[in-house]
Amino acid sequence: MDKKTGVYICTGCSIGESLDVEGLSKVATKEGKVPVCKSHPFLCGQEGINLIKSDIENEGVNTVLIAACSPRVNYDVFEFDPSVIMERVNLREQVIWSQPADDEDTQMMAEDYMRMGIAKIKHIDLPEPYQGQNMVKTLLVVGGGLTGMTAALEAAKAGYKAVLVEKSPVLGGWMNGLFKQVPRKAPFTAPEEVDIAELVKEVEENPDVTVYTSAEIQEIAGAPGMFDAAINQNGTTITERVGSVVLATGAIPYDPAKLDYLGYGKYENVITGRQMEELASKGKIVRPDGKEVQSIAFIQCAGSRDPEHLPYCSATCCVESLKQASYIKEQNPEANVFIFYKDMRTPGQYERLYQQAQKDGAIFVRGEISGITEDGDKNLLIEASDILSGANITTEGVDMVVLANGMVPTTALGEDAAAKEGDKEEEKKEEDGPKPEIILKSNLLNLSYRQGPEMPTLKYGFADSHFICFPYETRRTGIYAAGSVRAPMDELSSIEDATGAALKAIQCIESSIKGVAVHPRVGDMSFPDFAMSRCTQCKRCTVECPFGAINEDDKFNPLPNPTRCRRCGICMGACPERIITFKNYSVPMIGNMLKAIEVPDEDEEKPRILIFACENDAYPALDMAGINKLQYNAWVRVIPLRCLGSLSLVWIADSMSQGIDGIYLLGCKHGDDYQCHFIKGSELAATRISKVSETLDRLDLESERVRMDQISIADYDKLPAMLDDFAKRLEELGPNPYKGF
Known part of the structure; x- marks a missing residue:
């Protein structure tokens, strides 16, 4: 486009008192050959905005450079017609507020920023949104438990169709195996009846949710807005086109066989929390050898918060044990209940359940288990150190011990093999780049990506998400993790997580259809352009892209997928031949900015x-x-x-x-x-x-x-x-x- 540039200098916020505005104007008009240069004391006010809009409409200005405050503020105010190129020069935060006023060096800094801004806009072209083919507004939800069903229903309520895939014959997941669920409503002092069947019915009757049970993902190819998912159901392959994916495959209990130091597998009356739910579901709680349980001990952090097993807290164990303690007390109020813990973690309203357990007579011991033995009647003797009293204690023989073994995300099913691969990479000490991603072979998504069939994970095997700024958003654009596959969490948190992930998946679909970036550069219309004639097939762009946005074609050339792209420009920095550019961000553009510095x-x-x-x-x-x-x-x-x-x-x-x-x-x-x-x-x-x-x-x-x-x-x-x-x-x-x- 033929550009007519207008430079607009704000003199408010002490800019006019701190700088020689006339000198800045000369930089624009004399050095930069800018045809229009004006100043205003309140550029972000209505009068200042009208001044710019008038020049756009009446003077033909189509490239605007605003020299005022940081581009991180007033971005909604300085928003003009999409056909107008707009750029900012930061004179306030990074010049007059960080430098002395009326100083030679301060003026030189401001003038350099003006030169750099003018050099930049000369190389900016208007981005054109990427338009994909046959884009759809359907979500794919992988996992039919509490989180997955909630995500599918929330999407349907928002007016979007959802495809729900569950590997089991029935929906419900982990919740199907519970006798009762932790309280979700006032007074939060007693377990509630499991309501998962109601949610299953709601999902199955919703016309906007397509359910596939006894099914698994065979392959997911494509990109946001136009993923093609091949679903294997009982040996038959079904293909669905979807716009985004929510991974909600949950977690599984930590392998109790690894807890032999706590007596599991050695003594039959040492069971897991999951087994306790099964016993309670049968009516009267009796131990595996048939004896009615009159005394019981719950051992918290069985494998969790342990560098030899699970280094993290599994979030729900304490509350689940409190719930199960109430089973025993309801059966026999005189029963002895011991709860051995490291730290009792009952966030929010769960504190009321904790207080109720105390009122019911449960005995809480904060300490470390030093040993578990069995007497001649198969009762269990627990030796522990009581941190609060400093004493070493031994319980009289209890009828049963329940281990609160933690949760392991389904994305970590290949963790051992991946750890070995990781050790090999450490041994190699590659000097050509950062450690390569370890993609776990969990067989959940089977992505048709050059970067691997599954998502990268965090150090404990949970599905990767930017947990500080962008929860849910994994390293694969358009694929969102929710529930206990993302982080250890309880049922209420999983419901909230499912809703959040569904909303992010919807945002992704809408942004992809518009041709703009999803995150973190939300709304950015640019995407990388590849000058393939100069490509040397070095593969650095495909290897270094953190998001799997670049595959390779059958001739090993880079094959970009623009709707997967986060617009970070990492591929641009990776390319030794400089063949990758954005219309508003390129190697020559930055090069000319630095050359503009006097x-x-x-x-x-x-x-x-x-x-x-x-x-x-x-x-x-x-x-x-x-x-x-x-x-x-x-x-x-x-x-x-x-x-x-x-x-x-x-x-x-x-x-x-x-x-x-x-x-x-x-x-x-x-x-x-x-x-x-x-x-x-x-x-x-x-x-x-x-x-x-x-x-x-x-x-x-x-x-x-x-x-x-x-x-x-x-x-x-x-x-x-x-x-x-x-x-x-x-x-x-x-x-x-x-x-x-």
Whole structure:
């Protein structure tokens, strides 16, 4: 498109008092050759917005550059016709609020940002939404338990069709095996009758929910809005086209055979919580050898919160044991009930059930089990250390012991094999990139993805989701995890989780049909374009994409799936041939922004530090520093990146050739508890930057001129010291010898 650019400078929020606005205007009109440049004291007010809209309608302005506050605020105010390109220059948070007013260096910083903004808009083209073929508004829900049925019904209530696949002959899942369920309504002091049958009936009678029982997923191919799911039901293959997927396959009990140290398998009267439900369902609770239970002990965290078994808390064990204790007390109020626990965890209204158990006479012992033995009558003697009293205690022989063994997600069924593979990868200590994803062979989704048939998982085997910012949203776009397959949770939490996942799945469908990004760049219409004629088939884009957005065709060329794409640009940073671009984000665009920085001569003693800042954590942290009026080094110039994983090493070489003295990469925290919105982006950037020494050596420059740090938004107060420390090191190294070339 032929661009007519208008630059609009806000003088409010002390911008006009802190900067030479006329000097900024000259940068736009004289250097940038911008035909329209205006200022206004309240640009985000109605009068200021009308000024811009008038120029769009009457002067033919179709490219707008707003020099005012951070692009993270007033984004809804500065929203114009979709045919208008709009970009922002941050003069408030990252210039006048973080630098002294009426200062030469502050003015130079503002003018550089103006130059960078103008350089950027010259290379922006209007994105065109991707339009897929035969897109549908149907959800596929895998798993017909409480979570899966709730997700399917919530979707139907919202006006969407759902396909529900359950491997068992009947719906209901785990709930079918319960004698009673934990209380969900006031007064929350006693177990309730299991109501799963009502939910099953509601699902089966809903015309918008198609149910397949005795069925499993044979394959899922395609992408959001146009997944093709092959369902195997009793040997027959049925194909359904769906727009998104909710994984709700739940969890299974931890293998009690591994709890022999607690007597399981050794003594027949040591049972699991699941077996206790079966005994209660038969009427009078008797132990396996037929004796009526007059005394019982519940052992919490049987395998959970144990580094040798399950390192995590399984969330429901305490409440389930309290529920089962009430079974015994209802049968015989005089029965002795012991509950051995590490920490009693009864969140929310479950505290009332805990209090009722105390009133009913249950004896709570906080301590560690040191041994379980059996007497001649097959009664069980429990030795434990009582943490509260400091004493070692031994119970008189109890009739039965119930182990509250924790939950293992169905995504972790191949965990042992995967762990061995992980050990091999650790031994290899690959230097070419971060550790590869370990895809567990759980046979739940059978994805037709180059990146593997199942989803990556978190370190304990739960389906991966960005648990800090984006629960439900797994590493495979359009596939959402809900319930105990995502994290240990109780029934009420599973119902809430199912509703949330269904809503996210619906959002995905609607966004995919519109051709915009689902998350985290919600509404972004751009998607990567591949200049295949220059592709060398190096496979880096297919390997490094964290979301499975790029497959390979039969000739091993990258095969992008735009509706799977999160628009992070990691593939762009991965490509050594620079064949991947977005209409509003590209290697040449960022290259021209950094080249627009005016680098003073060596004798002016004004070094320049270029910050490549992740837009998700680092850039907001810089904003927060400004909001809190924390002043930082005036040498810095910030270029926000969609993700630090989109970093191209070309930018490092170009910056150094330009005379930039130092480059600071600020990315999200990576590792097991990652905060990177794009999962692997910051980690990939760290890997790439480890190789930058070769580039700098070629330029006869010190590798210390490039530094990378991880930062979260909450670390904003640390930024001034971090920048000062880097500036001090650059002063020791001296000026970049390429200045003036």
